[in-house]
Amino acid sequence: MLPDGKLASNANEFGQSQWLANVEGCSRDCKDCAQPLPDDFEPPAYTSVCDVITAKDGPLADCVDRVDSKQYRDDCVYDMVLNDGQKEAACGIISDYVAQCQRNGGCVKSWRTRKFCWMKCPAKMMYSVVAPGCPASCLAPSPSANCEIPPSEGCVCNPGFLLSQDRCVPLPRCGCKYNGRYIVSGENFYPDSDCQRLCLCRGGMVACEDKPCTGKKSCGVRKGVKGCYAASDLSI
Structure with missing residues (x-):
């Protein structure tokens, strides 16, 4: 957001809007900064993975009106192009989008696959798109009814296991x-x-x-x- 309330067209414009004073050795021009994509730019086919952000019939459909989905999709396309089509660039943006959506009360369905943005979990744990904010643990085996932390993507203990500090153990091995x-x-x-x-x-x-x-x-x-x-x- 620029000082006048308008959205910056790119990171360089935003950075320059925060300029406080002319200091010797500092320049308004960033020679090493990535340049914005041209207005007539046609995104390569590999950027189609970013469409999940704005798809109104997809797993993140409930997020479209809760978060600035267009901005996130544009950022996703930009980062993929900047990183020569690496899917990891899209994963970071989509993950941030999902996290913001869930903080805003959105209902997120499973969007990761084994071949795309899969979340690896430690031993005795598995991925969940709605991991509880207050997971069952050795100290509190039953889920808290007063948990104020909303669900989010993360790793949860496998059935029959409880969280013991940073790992999952069966109940008899609780501390x-x-x-x-x-x-x-x-x-x-x-x-x-x-x-x-x-x-x-x-x-x-x-x-x-x-x-x-x-x-x-x-x-x-x-x-x-x-x-x-x-x-x-x-x-x-």
Whole structure:
């Protein structure tokens, strides 16, 4: 948007409209900037993948009147031409368009395919066009009824798995809640300030034993983890 309220015809025009002062070494001309497409430009056939943005009978039809679909499509065509037809250029624009549409309450249907803009997910996870904003996790196995984050594209745990920090695990391998902290299953930790008792989280249960630091090791924090370390380790 230009200062006068009109839309800029290209990025260069917008950049120049933000010029504050003439400074030595600065220029209004961007020699390395990509130039806008000519008015009579005929988009190559490969840019047809961008048509999904404005198609009123396509998977993103509900987005057309919720977001500036024409601008997104023009940007999609421009980026594809600029990147010699690489589909990845279109994927970024379409993904942004979908995200904005969903934030505006739009209903998005599946538009990705294995050959076009497919979203790869980590192990035990799968792609969903409407991933919940508050996914089921080891700390909250049931979906939150008061979630204020709208659904969006993303990866969700496979059926039978719950989110444990950044990965999905079956319920028996969920971690533990201890003094307000979430501890991953299998992790040892010292809950006290002077490393007197060592605890282990296993399958949702915490077991502790007296195990203070011995020898030349002392209680300290290394890389954010409290434990018994040699003096040389604590200096890292």
